[in-house]
Amino acid sequence: MTSRYGPAAEPVARLIEEFHKLPGIGPKSAARLAYHILRIPESGARSLAEAIIAVKEQITLCSICQNLTDIDPCAICSNPARDPFTICVVEEPLDILAIERTGQFKGLYHVLHGVISPMEGIGPDDLKIRELLERLKNSTVEEIILATNPNLEGEATAMYLQRLISPLGIRITSLARGLPVGGDLEYADEVTLGRALEGRREV
């Protein structure tokens, strides 16, 4: 069989093909990666392959917070030191890492795995919203922090959640909007600057 990668041997062509499927990897980078793998010792290649298999086999969604985890419930949900009365709702698992880096949040999380995006046809049913409501139904949660991204889809999702959750009588807050540290007032848009004024503080 002649491959579209010319004279490359069939297993090599197959590897190039696989790399090429990854985001941001063009045909040239794919070929370079494949030939790099050929050069490294077998142990290196094996541990890469095993790492890939391991994430697919061992990583599932936490049955409570929907975060990616290898144990269920996940490390955060099963940590007794965390405050079970506060849930921070985020769009993606990566957002948890960002909030954890602040070291200032001790509560639990809920991952929606996306945002409402009417023009892409992504509605509430495509997100983990039902799981969130289920979770709130018979719980002692006192506060929901909406930490969706401060853009159009994020705001739409936050407003939708707010309407769903407010009848439950739980306190709903959202992350403050304001100026980024190291930013420049001159380049701030009116909405951000307006919210920053609204949320100004006594110093």
Next chain:
Amino acid sequence: MPLPRTYNTEAIILKHSDLGEADRIITLYTPNRGKIRSVAHGVRKTKSRLGGHVEPITLSSMMLSRGRSLETINQSQVIESFLPIHNDLKLMAQAFYLIEMTDAFTSEHIENYPVYKLLLDSLHHLSKTRRVELLFRYFEIQLLGYIGYRPELGECLNCRIPVEPVDNFFSPSDGGIICPNCAHTGPMSQAISVNALKVLRLLQRGEYATAIQLRITKDLSRELEETLQGYIRYLLERELKSTGFLELLKKDKMAV
């Protein structure tokens, strides 16, 4: 003389989609250059200077530089942020519909100032009117007219005889009215009442101020919606995605 590399324009931001690590593809609708797709580099970083100036459903003043397939946004400054829309889920869902319609019916780099003006005016009207159905119908029939799908409401498309004030038929495939005498020849047409036809004509004449004052019953409103939606579905050969969300809000009674 070669075209200058950069140019300034106002633009209504229609939509965005993520590109690579921190960039976004931003779809714009401009007064003199029609729809444009452009890249905003680094816009997802918190310290981006473009940040809030390229959010969908805002009007911005921009400097763009030409590219082979996509323009690049060099600078952007919000002119109008349509805050009432951004602060209300129902208005936002309705604005999504206007935006998706504009996006679906236009092609890139084809100037159409009336479409720009129609969208801008409609976004302004949206947060001020309580007659959203009439605004939608006005927007739909005007938009269809500006892009070459103006429905014929004056004479029967088959026999060319002026339409009589009786129940007629609307045929999406012919793009207008078919009189009762010719109706059996048309492939798929739906009945349209005298009142609905009158309202459509009024909307088509473009008198927004008069049209929005009309008192119409729920049944008439539904008839108008079904007629135009049928025509739009026929032209696009698909459903609009944003209508699903609008329906959902209506159904949940959450939009009230």
